[in-house]
Amino acid sequence: MNDLLQTRMFKLLFEPTQEVTNEEMQNAYGEFIEQISSVSNGNDYSATYRILTATRIEIASLETTLLYGQGEKCA
Secondary structure (H helix, E strand, O other), X not given: OOHHHHOHHHHHHHOOOOOOOHHHHHHHHHHHHHHHHHHHOOOOHHHHHHHHHHHHHHXXXXXXXXXXXXXXXXX
C-alpha cells in the first residue's frame, strides 16, 4: 500500500465536508514532505519511483475532481 496516500494531508483533501485551517494544512503538508523524504531514503529506486508516480497520479486525480463542475460554458 502506498503510505503517502494514507497521510493526513490526503485525508484533509479528500474530505470536503470539514473546515480546514491554513495552519492545519501546512502541518499536514510538512508531514507529507517528511514521509516523501523517508520513502526516498531507500535503496530500491524502482519502488520509490512507483510510489511517487502513484502519488502524483492521485494528486492529479484530486485536482480534476476538485475543479469538476466549477467552470462555466463559454458563450
